[in-house]
Amino acid sequence: MASSQWYPPSPSSASSDSMDDVLRCAVCLENYSDPRVLSCLHSFCFTCLESMTKLGPSRRHISCPICKKVTLVPSPGVSSLPNDFKLEQFREVLMRQSTNSDLSEKNCDYCMARSNNTTAEFHCVHCALYLCTECHERHSSNTQLASHQVVSLKSSSELSDLCCRHKLYPIRYVCQPCSAALCTVCVLEHDSRHSLIEIDRSMVEGRRKELKEISKVLNMRLNEIINREKLLTTIRQQQQSNLNSVQSAIREKCSSIISMVRETENKLLSEAAKKMELHVHQDGELHVERVRIEALQSEIRQVLSAPSYSTVLSHGDLLQKAKTVTEHTLPGPVRTPPMISLRFEPTSDEMNIGCLSEIRGDGDIEMSEPSTKRVSSILSALSPSKTKHKRLKGHHELTFPNTPVATSTSGATVSSPSKTSSTTPSPPSSPTRPTSSEEVKPESTERATVLLTIREQGGWPGRISQPCAAIFLPSRELVVAEQNRLQVFDATTKQSKRILAWGKIQPAGLALSSIDHNLVITCKKDLCVKVMAPSSGDILSIWGSFAGPAGIAVTSCGHAIITDTERRCVTVHALSDGTILRHFSCCQLSFPYSVAVYSDLIIVSDSSDDHVKIIDSENGTVRSSFNFTGGPYGHLRRPHGICSTTDGNILVADRDNHRVAMFSTDGKFIKNVLTRHDGIKYPSHLNLQTDSDRLVLVESNSAGLGQNGHFCVKIFHVPGMCSASTSSQQTNNN
Known part of the structure; x- marks a missing residue:
């Protein structure tokens, strides 16, 4: 159903009563809410038509309350009926005209009754009449009318705020619990338990002054935040540049170490292969002798397997070859060759790639007033020309102690170093100590x-x-x-x-x-x-x-x-x-x-x-x-x-x-x-x-x-x- 909207009576609005009848629904007798047109061209509220379809004998037919003509409702329902846009436009035009006429210059109603046009400067809310200065004095001096609420049209125009509900009445009060602006009519409908404050120029000016002051503070805070964001952006860029340089140094150092390790690998592999070649010669001589003996053995087995004596006697040279082989001296006794092992020197069994150390500055950067000067000084301190001498907290540098890369030696029958070995070299010296307290280990030999x-x-x-x-x-x-x-x-x-x-x-x-x-x-x-x-x-x-x-x-x-x-x-x-x-x-x-x-x-x-x-x-x-x-x-x-x-x-x-x-x-x-x-x-x-x-x-x-x-x-x-x-x-x- 359409919500009721009450307009207080006034002489200026009395002529619009007939217009209001046109804008009222014939079913709910209230202002139209989403008007829809039937086939008979009569309009009714959407909610009213919905109710009629539910209460009627058929949901597909609506009988017009005015002309009784039956309208067939499409299958989607009442929502498919056309909107009455002309009626909506007519209501908006009428409302604007009413508002403009109310804001225009008014004449005194008492003087108009005496055929005298005098500009009104006051308005009596109870009488709903406009008064000039002279009639206002007479109105106020009357004992029966003295209690009426009279509003100055000049002060109302200065405030120039009209009630959003009651378009013709200015806002005069503020409800503290609700923080709502009210006109005189709203006060009658409002909760009587709430406390109201009458609006005056000093209150408005005071609130404007407070808003201006807080706006200045917010602007200062906003500028400080912007300056800090700029500072953080600069620091972030420097940190990223520092990180890139450190990562590049790490990659370069590790690449050089990897290259040296590969060279050492190839060298050791080649040296091990050469040592193995020293024992290949003896193995080859034995292999030749073995092949010759196996060939003679095969021939002898063939002769021995022949059934005739002539075959055995005809191979006298075979016996001579066999005697020659038996009389030949072997290359020598088989000696166990030395085993090849890999031994790392204790002084170089670790590759010291480097360590990260933190260089602390003067502490965290604090923003102080005036923030703009402070930020500008910090930004100038962060300029590339000065970062050589001023390091911020969090700046890292990479150090590479000059420790030799691990090398290995090979030799015969070498075993890994043991604790009992008297020839074990001293352990490697510790690398350069970091500059940060976070990287320094306790000097005590026993840990807590x-x-x-x-x-x-x-x-x-x-x-x-x-x-x-x-x-x-x-x-x-x-x-x-x-x-x-x-x-x-x-x-x-x-x-x-x-x-x-x-x-x-x-x-x-x-x-x-x-x-x-x-x-x-x-x-x-x-x-x-x-x-x-x-x-x-x-x-x-x-x-x-x-x-x-x-x-x-x-x-x-x-x-x-x-x-x-x-x-x-x-x-x-x-x-x-x-x-x-x-x-x-x-x-x-x-x-x-x-x-x-x-x-x-x-x-x-x-x-x-x-x-x-x-x-x-x-x-x-x-x-x-x-x-x-x-x-x-x-x-x-x-x-x-x-x-x-x-x-x-x-x-x-x-x-x-x-x-x-x-x-x-x-x-x-x-x-x-x-x-x-x-x-x-x-x-x-x-x-x-x-x-x-x-x-x-x-x-x-x-x-x-x-x-x-x-x-x-x-x-x-x-x-x-x-x-x-x-x-x-x-x-x-x-």
């Missing part, structure tokens, strides 16, 4: 092994949530400091045994007191130090007031050493009540992250300065500072966790080099304890067990990543570390 790994993230027991530190307890348990709690694990089975102070702390550093074996925690949330019982989780004491507490270490005499990253200082406190014993505010500290102690030395990792600094615990002076490790790694890169060993060495978690390195107290590099080849990544905290070779390592890369960062806790068995284990009183933070 992973005993336990905790990497499942989450808040449930047994899972970790952004760990920052971990230490061993004397009870062979492992305490992991997480985002807002401490969790105790079995250090052997990885089973979660208990959770301490859930939601009550936000740890930054973790240490263990050697006096009473209580946990000492620096808290980022409360900016203090809390002492906790590891068995129950009870808070035993709270002391201190810090700006950015981070690292903590506890000495055997009951002193707590704490680093403050905000105040850039190191303080020594009494563990019992937090009394400040010493305060070292050194201008050489930029971001003191972690701390450890050995004898009278305080060891601090300065992550911002990429240094490890040794401070005198008596006067606070910096005795030494180091960051150069030598070898392929070069400098320290964001050193985080540190701890000291009983023999005075320092273990440093070199975070961005993905390794744990050992140094002496004078800054001399000793060795790499763990590297990326041992499966570590972003080490941020470490702790050694006192009486074993076990090292616990916390891996964390949470900068800007939140829960999606890299978090992991691992326990390693590092051979030979028992003698260099950290005392429990020297346990440190992350």
Whole structure:
């Protein structure tokens, strides 16, 4: 059925009532909806005709409701009847004329009644009359008409938005819940529970201003995205060019090696064939002698098989030939010729084709405001004339150590080299060391092994949530400091045994007191130090007031050493009540992250300065500072966790080099304890067990990543570390 469309009464629309009758269906008495023409030329709605076919005696015949003439419906149904396009066009023309007449200049209805044509400036919605200024004043002063809603035609024309449903009425309100624009008539049909706001010029201008501002922001964001896409395109092109050159170098090197191998193959095959020719001559002499004897044997058998004596006596020469052969000396005894074997020299049994090494730049390229200037500077830095000196992160180069290609020697009765052979040459020297930390293997002769790994993230027991530190307890348990709690694990089975102070702390550093074996925690949330019982989780004491507490270490005499990253200082406190014993505010500290102690030395990792600094615990002076490790790694890169060993060495978690390195107290590099080849990544905290070779390592890369960062806790068995284990009183933070 056609949907009802109500037009409010007004003097201007009163003359169109007869026209509306023409546009109404005689069945549903509503405006036509998809009108179809019968054979009698009367038109009806499509839905009305469908209903008539269903209710009638026959679905193939329709009786016209007006003239009663029967129309035969084609087999497809009512949809095959022709459309009344003229009626649709007539309705659209009438609607446009009505709208144009409404928008044209109006005369005051009161003045027209007095035969006076005055331009109307107002419209009374209740009276449906147009009013001039004078009549509007009289209309408003009348007590019975004062409550009527009067609309200014000038303001309506300024807004110039007409209702899409009620064509003659301007939009005056906005429904907040529906975000719909309504006219006065729409308000009567709308949900009365919804709140409406009357539209005025200030509201429209304010919304336009907001849209303009957000459009500017979107344009800036769009320009930044375009600039980044251009930058990525340039980088991608350089990477592709770099890849093509590397692949070409690989193919060229491998082709040369393959060519040399083929030459060696042909040479060895030819040499082996020559050695075989030395034994062919003896074999040929024996073959000739064998053929002659077999021929004589055949003749003798023929003579012996003859029945007459004359035949036997007539072959005297045959006997002479046989005697001659028997008297002939054979070429000599058969000697076993030497076997030919292939032997590779131990110094050249491997072909070193080369290795890929990564040359790091200054880090990731960040876009900053103004983005256009930043992008232009980056693009200029990426120009071909400057890439010779500026290498971006991810740029690779191919190195080919000058190792000789494998050659082989042959000789008599040569066997493969054995372990017991005293003449076995020394093994080949190692190739040139790569420049990337990802390619450097541990220098220790014995490899570390992973005993336990905790990497499942989450808040449930047994899972970790952004760990920052971990230490061993004397009870062979492992305490992991997480985002807002401490969790105790079995250090052997990885089973979660208990959770301490859930939601009550936000740890930054973790240490263990050697006096009473209580946990000492620096808290980022409360900016203090809390002492906790590891068995129950009870808070035993709270002391201190810090700006950015981070690292903590506890000495055997009951002193707590704490680093403050905000105040850039190191303080020594009494563990019992937090009394400040010493305060070292050194201008050489930029971001003191972690701390450890050995004898009278305080060891601090300065992550911002990429240094490890040794401070005198008596006067606070910096005795030494180091960051150069030598070898392929070069400098320290964001050193985080540190701890000291009983023999005075320092273990440093070199975070961005993905390794744990050992140094002496004078800054001399000793060795790499763990590297990326041992499966570590972003080490941020470490702790050694006192009486074993076990090292616990916390891996964390949470900068800007939140829960999606890299978090992991691992326990390693590092051979030979028992003698260099950290005392429990020297346990440190992350």
